[in-house]
Amino acid sequence: MLTRFTRKAMNIIRNIPEGKVLTYGRAAVLAGKPNGARQISRLLHSMSEKYDLPWHRVINSKGKISLKPSQGYELQKALLESEGIRFSKNDTIDLRLYLWQVSFFNTP
DNA sequence: CCACTGACTACTT
């Protein structure tokens, strides 16, 4: 049984457009739980495949990929770059350019 | 119900 928060979060993540990203924290806020960032990561980890979520479009608040090398890092970076996202020298994504700007999201 | 775990974050050193 999934919580309302979890379902809402999945819905939001599914709607991240190509070439844009969301941070764990932002996704949590949009799903209605400002402190639910860790649940977002759990979601992605456990059901990104089952529910066909664009898990690679979610990164941490510093604009970096949270996965470790050989644990999915390379794959995520490749997927993002294939959508046109450019990484800075220090391997960070410029959130000013790529953060999905959504002021409201309507899902009951 | 309790304990433990995290692909997190904001704040302090």
Place this chain on the structure above:
DNA sequence: CAAGTAGCCAGTG
């Protein structure tokens, strides 16, 4: 800037 810390809360056993 890097490293440490306290708070966070759904899932799991």
